[in-house]
Amino acid sequence: MQTEPRPDQTDRDQRPRRHVMAAGHAVLVIFVAFAVGMLLNADTMMRTAENLPLGSSKRSISVSVMRPIKWVSDHLGITEPRTLLDRALGKRQKQVKDPFSAFRNPSATPPTVPHPGTTTKATAPNPPTEFVTRFHPSTQRPLRVYAAGDSLSFEYGLAMGRLAAADPTIEMEGSIDYHVATGLSRPDFFNWPLQLDAQMKARKPDVVVYMVGSNDDQSLASPDGHTYAPYTPGWKYEYSRRAAAVMDQVIHSGRTIIWIGCPIIKNAARSHGYQLINALVRTQADARRDAYFVDPYPMFQDKHGNFEQYLPDAAGHLVKMRADDGIHLERAGGDLLANATAHLLKRIYPPVAK
Amino acid sequence: MLFPTVTFAIFFAIVLPLNWLLMPQGRRWRVFIIAASYFFYGYWNWRFTALLAVVTVWNQFWGRAIHRASGDPPRRLALAIAIAGDLGVLAYFKYYDFFLLSTKNLLGDFGMHFNPTFLAITLPVGVSFFTFQSMSYVIDIYRKQLLPVRFLDFAVYVCFFPHLVAGPIVRASEFLPQLRERKDPRRIDASRAFFLIMAGLFKKMVLADFLSTHIVEPVFGVPAQHSALEALVGVYGFAVQIYCDFSGYTDIAIGLALLLGFRFPQNFDAPYTAVSIQDFWRRWHMTLSRWLRDYLYIPLGGNRGTTLQTYRNLMLTMLLGGLWHGARWTFVMWGGLHGAYLVYEHHRGERSRAGSLPFGAATPRSRFWQRVVTFHLVCLAWVFFRAETFNDALTLIGRLFSGWSHGSPLVTPAVLLAIAVGIGMQYIPRITIERAEEAFSRLKPAMMGLTLGVGLLCIDALGPVGVSNFIYFAF
Numbered sequence: 001m002q003t004e005p006r007p008d009q010t011d012r013d014q015r016p017r018r019h020v021m022a023a024g025h026a027v028l029v030i031f032v033a034f035a036v037g038m039l040l041n042a043d044t045m046m047r048t049a050e051n052l053p054l055g056s057s058k059r060s061i062s063v064s065v066m067r068p069i070k071w072v073s074d075h076l077g078i079t080e081p082r083t084l085l086d087r088a089l090g091k092r093q094k095q096v097k098d099p100f101s102a103f104r105n106p107s108a109t110p111p112t113v114p115h116p117g118t119t120t121k122a123t124a125p126n127p128p129t130e131f132v133t134r135f136h137p138s139t140q141r142p143l144r145v146y147a148a149g150d151s152l153s154f155e156y157g158l159a160m161g162r163l164a165a166a167d168p169t170i171e172m173e174g175s176i177d178y179h180v181a182t183g184l185s186r187p188d189f190f191n192w193p194l195q196l197d198a199q200m201k202a203r204k205p206d207v208v209v210y211m212v213g214s215n216d217d218q219s220l221a222s223p224d225g226h227t228y229a230p231y232t233p234g235w236k237y238e239y240s241r242r243a244a245a246v247m248d249q250v251i252h253s254g255r256t257i258i259w260i261g262c263p264i265i266k267n268a269a270r271s272h273g274y275q276l277i278n279a280l281v282r283t284q285a286d287a288r289r290d291a292y293f294v295d296p297y298p299m300f301q302d303k304h305g306n307f308e309q310y311l312p313d314a315a316g317h318l319v320k321m322r323a324d325d326g327i328h329l330e331r332a333g334g335d336l337l338a339n340a341t342a343h344l345l346k347r348i349y350p351p352v353a354k
Numbered sequence: 355m356l357f358p359t360v361t362f363a364i365f366f367a368i369v370l371p372l373n374w375l376l377m378p379q380g381r382r383w384r385v386f387i388i389a390a391s392y393f394f395y396g397y398w399n400w401r402f403t404a405l406l407a408v409v410t411v412w413n414q415f416w417g418r419a420i421h422r423a424s425g426d427p428p429r430r431l432a433l434a435i436a437i438a439g440d441l442g443v444l445a446y447f448k449y450y451d452f453f454l455l456s457t458k459n460l461l462g463d464f465g466m467h468f469n470p471t472f473l474a475i476t477l478p479v480g481v482s483f484f485t486f487q488s489m490s491y492v493i494d495i496y497r498k499q500l501l502p503v504r505f506l507d508f509a510v511y512v513c514f515f516p517h518l519v520a521g522p523i524v525r526a527s528e529f530l531p532q533l534r535e536r537k538d539p540r541r542i543d544a545s546r547a548f549f550l551i552m553a554g555l556f557k558k559m560v561l562a563d564f565l566s567t568h569i570v571e572p573v574f575g576v577p578a579q580h581s582a583l584e585a586l587v588g589v590y591g592f593a594v595q596i597y598c599d600f601s602g603y604t605d606i607a608i609g610l611a612l613l614l615g616f617r618f619p620q621n622f623d624a625p626y627t628a629v630s631i632q633d634f635w636r637r638w639h640m641t642l643s644r645w646l647r648d649y650l651y652i653p654l655g656g657n658r659g660t661t662l663q664t665y666r667n668l669m670l671t672m673l674l675g676g677l678w679h680g681a682r683w684t685f686v687m688w689g690g691l692h693g694a695y696l697v698y699e700h701h702r703g704e705r706s707r708a709g710s711l712p713f714g715a716a717t718p719r720s721r722f723w724q725r726v727v728t729f730h731l732v733c734l735a736w737v738f739f740r741a742e743t744f745n746d747a748l749t750l751i752g753r754l755f756s757g758w759s760h761g762s763p764l765v766t767p768a769v770l771l772a773i774a775v776g777i778g779m780q781y782i783p784r785i786t787i788e789r790a791e792e793a794f795s796r797l798k799p800a801m802m803g804l805t806l807g808v809g810l811l812c813i814d815a816l817g818p819v820g821v822s823n824f825i826y827f828a829f
Contacts, residue, residue: 016785016792018545023374025799026544026613030367032803033548037810044814045360085815154571161576172579174763175572180819309474310455317459320451324476331742 041082042066042073051189054219054227098223099193100184100245103252131348134206134256138352142171143345146203148196149211149260151180152327155334156211156260163338169351170342173203183216184242193249200253206349208250209341211260213281214327217273231276239277244284247291256290256348258341263296263333264307266326271297271307292344296337311336355397357606358555365394366610373614374539384506384533387614391513395480402478405443410512412439413488417495417502429496436492440485447473447481452681480519482678484512486645491526493649500527507533516610520603522621523641529616537615545795547612548802552809554605557598559817561776565595567818569769574740577750581760585753587769589733592740594776597625600639619644624780626732629716629724631695634732642678646671664700669693679739684747688739695731 021029038045046069049062073079086092096102137143145164147157157176164170177199182190192212200208220238221227228235243259250257259281262274278295285293300321302308309322313332321333329337355362369390376383396403416436423429454470461468491508494500502508503526511529573580573588580588601622608618621641628634635643654667669690676689716724734751741747797805 016788018543018788018792019795020541021544021795021799023371023539023542026542026547027367027371027374028799029544029548029803029806030370032800033806033810034363034367036804036807037814040807040811041814082811082815085812089815091815091819158572158575161572161579165576165578172576175575310472317462318455320455324474326474 038069039073039076039078042070043079044082044086046070047188051186054186054221055229093191093194095188096191096194099187099191100242101223103193103197103245103249133349135349136352137169137349139168142169143207143349143351144171144173144203144205145207145209145345146173146177146199146205147209147211148177148192148199149179150182150213150215151178152214152263152329153211153260154178155329155331156337157334159331159334159338160209160341162335163342167342170345173205181215183212183214184239184246185216185218185220193246196246196249200250200255205255207256207258207345209258209260210246210250213262213274213277214265216277217270231273236276236280240280240284243281244287247284247288251288251290256292257285258292258294258344259285260337260341261293261295261297263300263322263329263337264298266307266309266322268307292348294337294340294344296340299336299340300333314339355394357603357610358559361397365390370613377537377539377615381506384510387515388506388509388513391510391515391518394515395513395518398479399476405478405481406484406513409440409443409484409488410509412436413492413512414502414505414508417492417508420492420495421502433492433496437489440489444482444485447475447477449681483521483523484518486523486642487517487526488512490523490645490649494526500530503530503533514611514616516607516614516616517618520600520607521639521641522604522607522618523645524618525644528619532616539615542615543612545797545802546791547609548806549791549794550605550609550612552806552813554602554607554609555810555813557602557605557776559602559813561772562595562599562602563818564816565591565598565769565772565776568766569764570595570740572764574742574746574750577741577746577753580753580757580764581762582754582757583762584764585750585757587762587765587773589737589750589754590773591769593626593729593733593736594773596736596740597622597780598776626729626777626780627725628728628732629721630699630728631692631731632699634728635692635696642675646675650674661701661704665697668696668700672696682742684738684741684744687744687747688735691731691735691738695735 046063046066049059049066052059052062070079083092135141145160147153147160149157154176157178161172161176164172177195179190179195182192184192187193196208196210216239217230219227219229220235220242222234222238226234228238247257247259261278261281264271265274275297278293278297282293282295285291300308300311307322307326309320309324309326310318311321311332313319313335319332320330321336322328323330355365372386372390373383376386392403392406395406413436416432416439419432420429420436423432451472451474454472458468458470491500491511495502503511507530508526510533511524511526514524514529517524569584569588569591573584574592577585604621608621611618619641621639623637623640625634625637628637651667651671654670655663656667657664659667670693672689672693673686674689676685676687676692679685679688737750738744738747741750794802794805
């Protein structure tokens with residue numbers, strides 16, 4: 001299994017000879033490369049620094065380091081090549097001050113949001129009993145579904161695809177539209193309302209299944225410039241407003257939204273926060289026709305209410321539902337959640353009887 | 355710490371000058387490079403640095419014990435204990451949960467209850483690589499091909515950060531002599547190092563990550579949902595993705611080691627230009643195939659026995675090579691397919707030599723078809739390697755023979771271009787690359803830095819947002 005010399009390797013005398021370099025020069029090259037790279041990418045690097053969690057020391061340090069570099073870069077006018085490249089490759093989203101109000105229908109009922117100071121119970125209300133059935137899917141006219149979300153939605157979206165592949169009355173409109181480390185908390189990093197608007201226009205689904213929240217346990221900046229620490233009354237108000245805005249955006253486009261909440265994770269403290277996020281989102285969904293909430297939290301709990309990585313599947317065999325990082329879903333976990341979604345879809349949109 | 359991140363760039367910018375400043379002071383340099391490597395490794399999960407330390411102490415202890423032991427039985431016993439320890443670490447972290455789960459479900463089918471406690475931890479990054487390197491050290495001592503070295507030297511060999519997490523699997527006999535060499539800080543092959551690092555970043559961040567997101571993940575995630583053309587391009591896409599991902603990592607690792615004054619063995623040599631499966635294994639993950647040859651295939655008997663024994667040894671080596679990648683039957687199938695290919699080629703070669711098959715001279719046309727066939731056989735095996743279940747693999751293969759009338763929105767010009775570049779770059783003559791490297795090496799340091807800076811801009815702009823893990827970090 002050893003490599004034999006290739007014909008073009010045999011005549012070593014004819015091969016070009018590289019110039020060697022002193023270690024000091026190599027260090028100099030690296031520093032010049034970093035300096036040039038940072039100046040040319042200053043705009044992107046500044047945005048990366050700003051996208052770190054609000055109020056974190058890492059963000060403060062990164063922004064402080066990048067600020068003078070960006071100043072130099074801006075004054076030299078050398079950020080333009082990167083900006084042009086990003087625009088050409090469609091890597092830059094339009095920045096708006098409050099994207100969560102950008103797609104609201106002005107004639108729509110204002111979103112129901114708990115005002116600051118309202119306490120929200122972390123318990124799940126009863127599942128919806130009334131459904132708004134727009135049509136009965138059939139093999140000729142299947143229910144068109146678009147799945148989107150953060151990294152947790154990846155396995156779930158694939159599972160929805162597998163489910164749709166086996167059910168001719170459901171059709172997934174394209175692959176799962178997942179964006180790592182995104183959510184409602186940082187529209188400056190990823191603008192979900194803009195993304196949903198573009199994708200709904202392009203994919204034309206009947207139903208949007210949307211799974212975010214697991215990256216949202218961080219500070220939120222409201223449009224008036226206030227920053228709210230996680231789970232404070234102001235934070236709850238702002239988060240509810242955003243969730244409501246996304247639901248209204250989908251509903252007002254004539255579609256149904258199924259919001260998949262956050263599943264329990266290995267970290268108990270973060271899980272507790274996820275329960276609160278789920279409760280806030282559920283409150284908004286319950287207040288709207290055409291908005292439904294699926295709570296994955298209890299699906300991955302053991303009998304004591306703790307996180308469980310291995311759970312029995314439909315056949316009773318123990319399977320690995322959650323990844324070793326204690327956060328993401330494994331294939332079987334995605335299937336479990338997709339089956340719960342399909343069950344709800346069948347109730348909202350009962351297929352034509354054969 | 356991932357190579358293509360700002361964090362690693364800062365780390366390396368500190369380590370590189372200190373490396374050369376401390377190099378003349380042998381002991382201090384060793385302590386420094388061990389500390390830097392443990393920091394690099396502990397950045398993922400500091401708890402696993404203890405595992406790295408235990409593996410180092412364990413193998414050094416037994417390496418010395420083998421060397422001191424007189425007579426073959428005690429030497430063999432010491433070797434067996436050392437290997438059992440190393441394999442035990444691998445088995446514990448890689449296969450323990452899989453074994454418990456399978457046992458529980460099997461007993462459950464017979465109405466017996468068994469409630470195991472699962473490990474439920476992330477696999478320590480690089481565990482397969484540093485245990486294999488450590489095993490090569492004790493086996494070489496046992497074979498009297500190597501003398502035990504000082505503890506610090508062995509610790510540097512095991513933890514040296516450029517190769518620590520995903521190889522290449524550097525032999526002790528290749529690395530340890532370099533520790534004794536007097537290195538001249540005025541003569542570094544830096545231009546080649548920079549060239550390799552940039553090539554590696556391009557392969558990983560532009561080609562591999564792009565293909566992964568745009569074709570491979572959707573197609574392999576839901577094979578039944580995609581058209582025949584998407585399935586076909588998805589398989590080609592994965593072939594290019596895994597090559598660019600792994601060889602990209604290796605290029606960066608070799609480049610970093612060169613900057614620090616060390617030479618690593620080549621790990622890839624244009625594998626998709628191979629004209630046979632045997633040729634493919636001379637070009638793909640070369641350090642693993644050498645390892646498997648020297649420490650598994652040859653000890654099993656190699657091709658020294660009967661024809662059937664040779665076939666058995668080939669199959670066993672490839673099956674275990676498949677299992678090395680993880681506790682999944684699809685990996686075993688991947689190894690089994692390669693084993694079957696090799697057995698068939700061996701058999702065909704013997705028939706040709708015996709004169710029962712016509713033996714024609716290789717023409718450009720025949721070599722072209724050999725390459726096409728070899729590439730597609732490799733791709734067929736990749737389907738099992740990448741698919742999560744047998745069912746998915748078979749569904750994907752099935753899609754290739756149906757669904758040609760469906761639309762293929764995932765097959766975009768950008769995806770086809772990325773695949774073409776990933777395969778085409780392997781056909782660039784070596785002399786052309788060497789000329790480019792030579793021209794690059796003639797640049798003044800400032801101009802070289804400027805060129806690299808512009809290169810970084812292009813790579814970062816062309817690649818997707820964020821950096822995903824290297825595929826081989828999971829093995």
